[in-house]
Each structure stands twice: as C-alpha cells, then as structure tokens.
Amino acid sequence: MPGRIIAIGDIHGCAAALRTLVEATNPRANDTLITLGDCVDRGLQSSQVIEQLLALRETCRLVPLLGNHEEMMLNFVDGRPQPDDWFECGGAETVESYRDADGKFFPVPPEHVDFIRTWGDCFETDTHFFVHANYEAERPLAQQHWQTMRWQSLKFGIPDPHESGKIAVVGHTSLKNGEILDLGYLVCIDTYCWGGGWLTALDADSGQTWQADRDGRLRQP
Ligand SMILES: [Mn+2]
Numbered sequence: 001m002p003g004r005i006i007a008i009g010d011i012h013g014c015a016a017a018l019r020t021l022v023e024a025t026n027p028r029a030n031d032t033l034i035t036l037g038d039c040v041d042r043g044l045q046s047s048q049v050i051e052q053l054l055a056l057r058e059t060c061r062l063v064p065l066l067g068n069h070e071e072m073m074l075n076f077v078d079g080r081p082q083p084d085d086w087f088e089c090g091g092a093e094t095v096e097s098y099r100d101a102d103g104k105f106f107p108v109p110p111e112h113v114d115f116i117r118t119w120g121d122c123f124e125t126d127t128h129f130f131v132h133a134n135y136e137a138e139r140p141l142a143q144q145h146w147q148t149m150r151w152q153s154l155k156f157g158i159p160d161p162h163e164s165g166k167i168a169v170v171g172h173t174s175l176k177n178g179e180i181l182d183l184g185y186l187v188c189i190d191t192y193c194w195g196g197g198w199l200t201a202l203d204a205d206s207g208q209t210w211q212a213d214r215d216g217r218l219r220q221p
Pocket of ligand 1: 038067068069132133150171172
C-alpha cells in the first residue's frame with residue numbers, strides 16, 4: 001500500500017500540539033510527513049519541537065520545509081544582517097527554549113542548526129506541491145523565488161491556480177478563526193495554534209484533517 005502524504009502547518013514552538021498530531025496520524029515508515037515551516041518562534045517550546053522532528057526521521061519520511069522564521073533564526077545564528085529583528089518576531093521565545101540548566105542562553109545545539117540548514121523550500125508529488133507561504137502561478141516550481149515561497153502573505157493577494165495543475169498546500173498566513181482555507185487549488189493550513197487556534201495536519205490525498213491546540217487537545221472535524 002502506498003504511503004500517505006501528510007502536511008502539518010505552522011508549529012511555532014507548540015510541542016504539545018505536534019506530539020498530539022503525531023500520535024493521531026501515526027506516521028509509519030512509508031508515510032511522508034511534511035512540515036510547512038515556521039516550526040520555531042512565538043510559542044514557548046521551539047527546542048522541543050526540533051527534538052521531536054529529529055526523532056521523527058526514524059519513524060517516517062520527514063520533509064521539513066523552511067519558513068521565514070527559520071530563515072531569521074539561521075541569519076541570527078550566522079550573524080547575517082536582516083531587516084527584521086528576530087527577537088521581536090518571536091525569536092526571544094526560541095532563545096528562552098534553549099536556556100540550559102544553569103539558566104544560560106544558547107548556543108543552539110549544532111545538531112539543531114545543521115538540521116535546519118538541510119530544509120528545502122518546496123516539495124511536490126504527482127498531484128500537490130507544498131511551500132511555506134505562497135507561489136507565482138505562471139512560474140514553474142523549480143524556478144520559484146524563495147522570497148515568495150517563504151514570505152509572501154496571502155493577505156496581499158490570492159494567486160491563481162499553479163500552471164502545473166497541482167494543488168498548493170501552504171501555511172504562513174494565519175487563519176485566526178482556526179479554520180482551514182480550502183479554495184480547491186490552494187489550501188492554507190496555518191490555523192494559528194500558537195495564538196490560541198489549532199495546529200492542523202492534512203492527509204493530502206484523502207483530505208482527512210486533524211487539529212490540536214497548544215495544550216495538546218485533539219479535535220477532528
Ligand atoms: Mn511564516
């Protein structure tokens with residue numbers, strides 16, 4: 001039996017929600033689990049989220065995608081200048097999650113940094129493609145701009161269907177009512193877990209969804 005393709009939206013440091021969705025979806029060795037980026041920041045347990053993702057590599061085919069928050073985190077770790085203050089954008093909570101037993105901050109373990117450096121911008125199947133934020137409808141997937149894929153909010157315009165005919169699955173634009181945005185050709189599953197909404201998992205082929213809140217409570221529509 002072919003494996004499932006399961007996407008999880010913006011985790012944002014919500015380790016309990018991720019744990020609940022992993023238990024509920026129970027990914028196995030031939031399942032592909034895609035995290036849509038922004039796994040870190042804002043929520044309080046980013047280091048625990050990264051630990052969970054590292055462990056998940058042993059149980060399924062894990063495909064972590066980069067969000068703008070991972071980009072900011074790597075820029076900070078590498079000392080690169082950036083327009084946004086990472087601490088102001090939820091990075092302060094990430095740093096706090098790496099406080100050691102003596103109460104000292106940082107450094108982020110090299111294993112975590114090296115892991116995040118391996119994350120990509122886009123993943124596609126025969127029927128779907130997955131990016132953190134957005135895409136350009138007329139541009140082939142291999143030629144998309146990383147700025148659009150990591151940063152461009154749906155608030156500034158909903159793209160047309162992609163020229164490939166594949167269904168886009170994205171996060172980044174938080175849906176504060178906790179409900180998935182499903183336009184048929186475009187599905188957004190950032191349902192605002194860290195701010196009091198839900199973390200969403202979507203089985204791309206069956207359409208089945210699961211949601212957990214930041215305290216780890218499961219709901220299934
Ligand atoms: Mn984002």
